[in-house]
Amino acid sequence: MKSKSFLVILSLIGFIILLNGFVSENPYFIITKKDVEVQHPKGFPKVVYEFNNNKPTPDGFILGRYLFYDPILSKDSSISCAFCHQRFAAFAHIDHALSHGINSLIGKRNVPAIQNEIWQKSFMWEGAVNHLEMQPLAPITNPMEMNEELPHLITKLQRNPAYIQRFQRAFHDTIINSEKVLKALAQFTGLMISNNSRYDRFIRHEDTLTSMEFAGLNLFRSHCENCHKEPLFTDNSFRNIGLVLDTLLKDSGRIALTGIVSDYMKFKVPSLRNVELTYPYMHDGRFRNLEQVLNHYAKGDFRTDNFDKSILRIVGLNETEKIQIIAFLKTLTDKTFTYDRRFADPTLY
Amino acid sequence: MNLLGNRNVFIVVGAVILVVAASFCIPAKERKGNGGIMLQFVNCIGDSLVRLDSSLYKNSYGQDYSINRIRYYIGNIKLYTKDGKEGYASHEYFLIDEDGSSPNTCYLDVDPLKNYTSISFIIGVDSIHNCSGTQSGALDPVHGMFWAWNTGYVFFKMDGKASSSKSSGNMLEFHIGGYKYPNNCIREVSLNLNDNDIHIMHDGYGIIVIKADIGKVFNSVNKIDFSKISTVTDFHNATTIADNYKDMFSILKIKDEK
Numbered sequence: 001m002k003s004k005s006f007l008v009i010l011s012l013i014g015f016i017i018l019l020n021g022f023v024s025e026n027p028y029f030i031i032t033k034k035d036v037e038v039q040h041p042k043g044f045p046k047v048v049y050e051f052n053n054n055k056p057t058p059d060g061f062i063l064g065r066y067l068f069y070d071p072i073l074s075k076d077s078s079i080s081c082a083f084c085h086q087r088f089a090a091f092a093h094i095d096h097a098l099s100h101g102i103n104s105l106i107g108k109r110n111v112p113a114i115q116n117e118i119w120q121k122s123f124m125w126e127g128a129v130n131h132l133e134m135q136p137l138a139p140i141t142n143p144m145e146m147n148e149e150l151p152h153l154i155t156k157l158q159r160n161p162a163y164i165q166r167f168q169r170a171f172h173d174t175i176i177n178s179e180k181v182l183k184a185l186a187q188f189t190g191l192m193i194s195n196n197s198r199y200d201r202f203i204r205h206e207d208t209l210t211s212m213e214f215a216g217l218n219l220f221r222s223h224c225e226n227c228h229k230e231p232l233f234t235d236n237s238f239r240n241i242g243l244v245l246d247t248l249l250k251d252s253g254r255i256a257l258t259g260i261v262s263d264y265m266k267f268k269v270p271s272l273r274n275v276e277l278t279y280p281y282m283h284d285g286r287f288r289n290l291e292q293v294l295n296h297y298a299k300g301d302f303r304t305d306n307f308d309k310s311i312l313r314i315v316g317l318n319e320t321e322k323i324q325i326i327a328f329l330k331t332l333t334d335k336t337f338t339y340d341r342r343f344a345d346p347t348l349y
Numbered sequence: 350m351n352l353l354g355n356r357n358v359f360i361v362v363g364a365v366i367l368v369v370a371a372s373f374c375i376p377a378k379e380r381k382g383n384g385g386i387m388l389q390f391v392n393c394i395g396d397s398l399v400r401l402d403s404s405l406y407k408n409s410y411g412q413d414y415s416i417n418r419i420r421y422y423i424g425n426i427k428l429y430t431k432d433g434k435e436g437y438a439s440h441e442y443f444l445i446d447e448d449g450s451s452p453n454t455c456y457l458d459v460d461p462l463k464n465y466t467s468i469s470f471i472i473g474v475d476s477i478h479n480c481s482g483t484q485s486g487a488l489d490p491v492h493g494m495f496w497a498w499n500t501g502y503v504f505f506k507m508d509g510k511a512s513s514s515k516s517s518g519n520m521l522e523f524h525i526g527g528y529k530y531p532n533n534c535i536r537e538v539s540l541n542l543n544d545n546d547i548h549i550m551h552d553g554y555g556i557i558v559i560k561a562d563i564g565k566v567f568n569s570v571n572k573i574d575f576s577k578i579s580t581v582t583d584f585h586n587a588t589t590i591a592d593n594y595k596d597m598f599s600i601l602k603i604k605d606e607k
Binding site: 141142256 | 479480481482483484485489490491493495497498499500501532583584585
C-alpha cells in the first residue's frame with residue numbers, strides 16, 4: 001500500500017516535470033532563425049530601415065518582444081507598449097480615440113498601427129521621429145504616456161535577473177544600455193510586416209475580389225491613390241485634409257515641429273492597411289468609422305485655407321461609391337499578420 | 350587557539366585583498382607612449398569660475414540670474430598646423446557637463462611631432478549623428494541631452510533662475526538643439542593658438558585650456574532680456590541663442606606637461 005502511494009507520488013512528480021518542460025518549450029513562442037528573416041515582399045519599394053548593425057536574431061527578437069509586452073518600460077511599471085498597441089488591431093488601440101498613459105492619463109493623439117515600419121521615413125503623426133530605433137523613446141518619455149526616464153528604465157532592467165539573461169543572450173555581453181533596448185525593440189517591430197491581406201493575394205493572383213470590392217479598388221485608384229499609394233497605402237508625406245483644429249487638444253500638427261506656416265494642420269498620411277481594425281480614425285480619433293471619414297471627404301466642407309488640393313478629387317462621392325470603397329478597404333485586413341504567433345504576448349503562458 | 354587561527358586567515362585574506370585593490374588604485378599613467386593633447390573646458394562667467402546654484406550673476410540688462418546646470422556637446426575637433434593644413438581630426442563627441450566635480454577633459458590622440466597653430470570644433474552634434482538611430486557613449490540618450498518628441502540631440506542646456514523671468518518658478522531654461530535648416534543650431538568655433546605652438550612632450554600631454562564664458566550666451570550679438578525670453582526649448586529663438594554661444598569660447602592658456 002505504502003509503495004503504491006509512493007509510486008503515485010513519483011509519477012505525479014514526473015508528470016509535473018514533463019509538463020514543465022513542455023511549457024518552457026512551448027513551440028508557440030519559439031523563435032527560429034527563419035522567423036527573423038526579413039521579408040522583402042514582391043512589389044514593395046526599397047526599405048528605409050535596413051537593420052544596419054542590428055541584424056535580427058532569434059534572441060534579439062525575443063528580447064524585443066519581452067520589452068514590448070512588459071510594463072517595466074513605464075515609470076510605475078503599470079503599462080506596456082502593448083497596452084495601446086494591440087496585436088489583434090494591427091497594433092493600434094481599437095475603439096480608443098486618444099492614447100492612454102500611466103495614472104489613467106489621456107494623451108492627445110490617436111494610437112497608430114505598427115506595421116511595415118521599415119518602409120517609413122519618419123514616425124509619429126507629425127513626423128517628429130526620424131529613425132525606427134529612436135521611435136520608442138517618444139512614448140516612453142512622454143509624460144502623458146509612459147512618463148519614464150531613460151536612466152531609471154536602464155536601472156530597472158539592470159537589476160532584473162531575467163533581463164540580465166535575455167540581454168546576455170541577445171548581445172553576448174553583460175552591459176545593458178539604451179542602445180540595446182532600442183535595437184531589440186527595432187528588431188521586434190521592424191519585423192511586423194503586413195503583406196498577406198486579400199488585396200495582396202488578389203495582386204498575386206492567388207485570390208479574387210467580389211465585384212463590389214473590385215469596383216471599390218477602381219474608385220480607390222482614381223480618388224485616393226494620390227496619397228495612399230499602393231502597396232504601402234501611404235506616400236509617407238504630410239498633408240492637411242481640411243480638418244478643423246480641435247480647440248481642446250490644440251494640436252496643429254507639423255507646424256509645431258518645423259515652424260513653417262504651410263505645415264499648419266499637416267499630419268502624416270497613414271497607411272490604410274488593416275484600416276478596418278484601427279478605428280477610430282484621424283490624428284485625434286475624431287471619426288468613429290470609415291463612413292464618417294468618407295463623408296468628410298465627400299462633403300468637401302474643408303475648413304482650413306491651406307488644405308491639400310488633391311483631396312478635391314474625392315468630393316462628391318455618392319452613397320454607392322462610398323460603400324464600394326469601404327468594401328475594398330476591408331480587403332486590406334491581414335489576418336495572417338494579426339494572428340502571427342511570433343508577435344504574441346510571451347508573458348501569457 | 351582555533352579563534353586565533355581563524356583570525357590569522359582573515360588577516361592573510363585581508364592583506365591579499367588590500368594588495369590586489371591597491372594594484373588597481375595605483376594612479377596608472379592614463380596614456381603611455383606618444384601622449385597627446387588634453388582639451389580642458391572651463392566654464393566661467395566673466396573671469397570667475399561658474400558656481401552652480403549659489404552665485405548670482407547679471408546679464409546685460411542688469412537682471413540677476415543663477416545657474417544650476419550647464420551641459421553641451423563638443424565634436425568634430427580639428428587641429429591645424431602653421432601652413433593651414435588640417436593636422437588632426439577627431440570623430441568623437443564629448444559631453445561637457447558642469448557638475449562642479451568632473452574636469453571636462455577631452456583626450457585627443459594626436460601626432461606629437463606636429464605643431465598646431467589653431468583649433469576648431471563644433472558646439473552641437475552634426476546631422477549624420479542626429480539621423481543614424483541609437484548610439485552609445487557620449488551620445489547615449491540616457492544623458493538627458495536628447496529630444497524624443499523631435500528626434501535630435503540637445504546641443505546646449507542651461508537651467509537656472511532669474512527673478513525677472515516670467516516662467517513659472519522664475520525659471521530659466523535654455524535647451525538648444527536642431528540640425529535642420531532654418532533652425533540649425535550647430536555652430537563652428539575656430540580659435541587661434543596665438544603662435545604658442547604646443548610642443549608635445551614624450552610621455553606627456555599638451556594641455557589646451559578653453560574658457561567657456563557662459564555669460565556670453567545672453568550677452569553677445571544678441572542681448573537676452575529674461576523678462577522676454579526665459580525659456581527656449583524648441584526652435585523658437587533657438588538660433589538667437591546659438592549665435593551667442595558660438596562666441597563664448599576663448600583660449601585660456603596652453604601649457605606643456607611632463
